[in-house]
Amino acid sequence: AAHTKKANKTGILLVSFGSSYPETRATFQHIEAEVKATFPDLEIHWAFTSKIIRNKLRSRGETIDSPAEALSKMGEEGFTNVAVQSLHVIPGEEYENLKTTVEAFSGMPKGIDQVQLGKPLLYHQNDIENLGDVLLQNLPEGMVEGDVVVFMGHGTHHPANVYYPGMQYYLWQKHPNVFLATVEGYPELNQVIEKLETRKVNKVWLLPFMTIAGDHARNDMAGEEEESWKSVLEARGYKTEAVLSGMADQDDVVQIWIEHLKEVLIELKSK
Numbered sequence: 001a002a003h004t005k006k007a008n009k010t011g012i013l014l015v016s017f018g019s020s021y022p023e024t025r026a027t028f029q030h031i032e033a034e035v036k037a038t039f040p041d042l043e044i045h046w047a048f049t050s051k052i053i054r055n056k057l058r059s060r061g062e063t064i065d066s067p068a069e070a071l072s073k074m075g076e077e078g079f080t081n082v083a084v085q086s087l088h089v090i091p092g093e094e095y096e097n098l099k100t101t102v103e104a105f106s107g108m109p110k111g112i113d114q115v116q117l118g119k120p121l122l123y124h125q126n127d128i129e130n131l132g133d134v135l136l137q138n139l140p141e142g143m144v145e146g147d148v149v150v151f152m153g154h155g156t157h158h159p160a161n162v163y164y165p166g167m168q169y170y171l172w173q174k175h176p177n178v179f180l181a182t183v184e185g186y187p188e189l190n191q192v193i194e195k196l197e198t199r200k201v202n203k204v205w206l207l208p209f210m211t212i213a214g215d216h217a218r219n220d221m222a223g224e225e226e227e228s229w230k231s232v233l234e235a236r237g238y239k240t241e242a243v244l245s246g247m248a249d250q251d252d253v254v255q256i257w258i259e260h261l262k263e264v265l266i267e268l269k270s271k
């Protein structure tokens with residue numbers, strides 16, 4: 001029999017840093033439900049980029065693929081086109097590593113023909129504007145005059161750390177009481193505290209500027225230990241209230257990733 005061109009089979013691979021906290025699973029399910037609603041005909045697979053987290057989960061009997069494992073399995077399952085969507089916040093180290101993996105799998109013999117990577121939450125200038133507007137629309141309902149919000153971003157030694165001060169600049173143009181600091185990069189909490197000292201503050205709301213409310217949100221931000229942001233602020237006399245929900249719990253935030261995923265699916269179709 002003559003060779004027939006094999007039919008296209010397109011799939012989606014959602015890739016997060018991951019978390020070892022079971023409380024974050026509802027947020028991942030929320031992302032999946034929104035992606036499913038947008039692309040009802042496409043199968044959705046998952047992978048986590050963090051090896052430490054995958055190992056932790058494995059020791060508890062929960063197996064989550066690395067991006068490379070997921071892509072090789074999808075190749076075996078006959079997928080010809082895969083849209084990989086990063087669920088990272090910035091194009092930092094974790095995103096770049098994922099990009100390297102995606103490139104290595106593109107055109108792999110007997111694997112997937114076309115693999116393309118969707119941009120993280122913040123990439124283009126209008127992502128900063130869209131995300132900033134969504135966050136400002138969804139500030140805590142109980143916020144009153146004199147309250148401030150401090151978002152906790154991850155931060156990184158990677159040059160993509162500039163997205164955090166970039167976002168802070170955008171937020172300040174619209175709302176002088178909304179701050180953003182990071183755990184591991186710039187700006188730092190101390191720089192926010194310096195600003196708070198110059199004004200009368202009623203209460204400080206702490207919110208994750210992260211995909212999910214996992215380890216960093218529950219411990220570094222809202223934990224009881226002395227170095228947590230909550231403890232540091234309370235030791236300075238501020239009233240605090242932490243909100244333990246990830247940015248991905250907000251529909252309009254997930255829509256930004258979905259827009260990036262759409263761009264990739266359009267590109268895959270045109271090939």
Ligand SMILES: C[C@@]1(CC(=O)O)c2cc3[nH]c(cc4nc(cc5[nH]c(cc(n2)[C@H]1CCC(=O)O)[C@@](C)(CC(=O)O)[C@@H]5CCC(=O)O)C(CC(=O)O)=C4CCC(=O)O)c(CCC(=O)O)c3CC(=O)O
Binds near residue numbers: 020094157216217
């Ligand atoms: C490279 C590394 C360098 C370093 O940090 O030293 C790094 C970098 C980055 N992590 C990011 C995000 C998150 N990190 C966590 C959590 C942990 N991160 C840890 C390690 C590492 N993180 C090192 C590599 C380890 C590896 O390869 O496995 C753990 C294992 C140890 C620890 O930090 O103590 C701890 C496990 C806690 C646990 O056991 O549960 C969570 C989940 C959570 O908070 O629950 C999120 C998602 C937050 C969200 O949802 O947004 C981002 C921003 C990415 C983005 O979104 O753009 C960057 C920066 C970038 O990519 O440039």
Ligand SMILES: [Co+2]
Binds near residue numbers: 154
């Ligand atoms: Co980390």
